[in-house]
Amino acid sequence: MTTKPFLQPLDRVAIALMLILSLLIGLLMLQGDVVSSSVRDFSWENQQIGADDISFSLTFSRPMDIKSVEENLKIEPPLAGKFSWAGRRMLYSLLTPAPYGTNYRIQLQDAKDRFADKEQTKRVIKPFTSQFRTRDRVILYIGADQQDQGQLVLYNLSSEQKKVLSPKDLVVMDFKPFPDGEKILFSARTANNQDLLSAQLYTVTTGIPAKPDTPTEPAGKIDLILDNKDYQNLKFDLSPDGQTIVIQRGNKNNPGDFGLWMMPTTSDSREKPTAQRLQSQPGGDFMITPDSKAVAVAQGQGAAILPLQKDANKPLDFLPQFGLVQAFSKNGSQAAMVKFNTDFTKELFLVTNQGIQKPLLKTTGSILSCQFDPSLPTLYCLLTQLVSQEQYIEQPYLVAIDLKTGQQKPLLVLPVEQRNVQMSLSPDGLGLLFDQVVPQTNPTPSASTTLKTDDGEAIATSNLWLMPLLPISDTAISTIRPEKLPFIGFHPRWLP
Structure with missing residues (x-):
């Protein structure tokens, strides 16, 4: 009767590998941590930002020495701001909006992680460089020369490009850009109609994408949003979030019947959004509040803040000493x-x-x-x-x-x-x-x-x-x- 060897070939290989790995681990421990810290994420990397973008973040691979990061972070051209930290995440908040039409370069090098001084090493962060840019400087106006009379015109001051957005058979009377810049809401009458109370509401595309390298519709695509069959569309406002339109309308068959109407700009169903009347007292000039949830309207001997819901008879606030809201911050x-x-x-x-x-x-x-x-x-x-x-x-x-x-x-x-x-x-x-x-x-x-x-x-x-x-x-x-x-x-x- 023969006995099997104590160790099989596979066992000997496994033991050899374990010994080698143990030796390597020991050498690493003797050498200490040699891996440099790095930036794992930059929230504005290769992005296009606007005035609403007021802060960016850098996320690091390990806890950092705060002072060394703040002293070595460079933005060209400079943007004034202040730092705040949450663990390995740094937030930089701008003091003023970044100037439009500008390319920016951000750079970080020679910053240390939190343990570098304790371990008495000269280890610094892996050099980091990235870019971002602000939106182009773009203006809109109603043309007054023979070539584009009464039409909505877009001019890009950064690229010096001009686009006529609306057709010649419409005379634009007022307009409000959507916050992402992709569309414009405007009121217009037909060119052969001199009646200033005959306006209908439309949207038109600008051809400018909300974000770079994203698909967008070509400039000049017109959609009728609200007609004037039964009601005159007197004034309108677009909410800051671009989700709601408020219109002051008058009944064509009853001149004394006028008030505020509200309609969403988008709909979950396939049907087009429809306007609904706000049940409130008649008012004068109005403006949607910055949170897009209410409307400030001149009402009686004061200014009322009405909720944007069908029953708006109960104001959220009423300021009897003021007759008009000119602007909100x-x-x-x-x-x-x-x-x-x-x-x-x-x-x-x-x-x-x-x-x-x-x-x-x-x-x-x-x-x-x-x-x-x-x-x-x-x-x-x-x-x-x-x-x-x-x-x-x-x-x-x-x-x-x-x-x-x-x-x-x-x-x-x-x-x-x-x-x-x-x-x-x-x-x-x-x-x-x-x-x-x-x-x-x-x-x-x-x-x-x-x-x-x-x-x-x-x-x-x-x-x-x-x-x-x-x-x-x-x-x-x-x-x-x-x-x-x-x-x-x-x-x-x-x-x-």
Whole structure:
């Protein structure tokens, strides 16, 4: 009887491998950790960002020495911001929106992980480099020359490309861009109809994708959103999230029957979204709140905040001392409101969600429009002052108001005859668009009179201007002069 060997060949191989692995592990332990830390994820890598993108994150492979990372992180061109940390994740929050039309490069090298000093090693992070860019600087306006009269025009200032979006048989009256920039909501009447109350609502594509390298529809695709068969479409607003439209409508068969209607921009079913009337008291000017859940409307002797639901008879808030909401800050914490005084003057107030009501200015003229700077310290307003009480002649001017100090900085005084002026603040807060409409002196019923202001005045031509902006505290702000753009148009707006 024979006995089997104590170890089989396979056993000997396994034992040899175990010994080798144990030796290698021992050598690694003697040498210490030689693997360099690295950036595992950058949230803006090769992305296109907009004014709503206010922070990016870097995620590291191991805990880092915070000071060495913050000292060695470089962004070109520079973007001011502040750091915050959560474990291996670093967050960098911008103090102001990144300027549009710019390519950025981010770099990190020579940063150490948390254990490098304790282990007395010179080990540093694996060098990291990446890129991102901001959206192009794009403006929209209504054409006023013979070539694109009454049409919605898009011009890309970054690439110097022009697109006419709407057809010639429609005269555009007002428009609001969707937040992603892919579509524009606009009201228009047919070119052969001079009735300013005959507008219908449409959308048109811009051909600009919400994100780079994503498919999008070509520019100029028109869709009818709301007709005027039974109701006149007077005014409209698009919610900041692009999901809801609020329209002021009047019943064609009953002139006294008018009110606010609401409709979604998208539908889960195959049927087109339909408008539903808000059950509320009639009101005047209105504006959807920044959270897209309510609408501020001039109602009676004050301003009401109504919920965006079918039954809106119970206001969320009512401010009896103010007659109009001019603007909301982006985060909804502040609003610019107008008070109409018994002596026929108007006062502009800063109203906060903490209950503070701070007077900013008083004028004998009008407060036409206001917009908050994206980073909040400044409010830009288009105002008028009364220069002739007998003939009631108003002179428009632009002013910047420091919301912390109340300091007013006049930017530009416009000619007396330029009463119909509109302005638009760029998403990055670095530029102000405004128009100068020249009215028809002796309007005649011809093709040249198809363009009209909101007051029904016939337009002969109109110029567009771009004013660069600096912080209100900068002494150079008084030396800034607007630049006349090579377009004939009016009602300028920036694409978000």
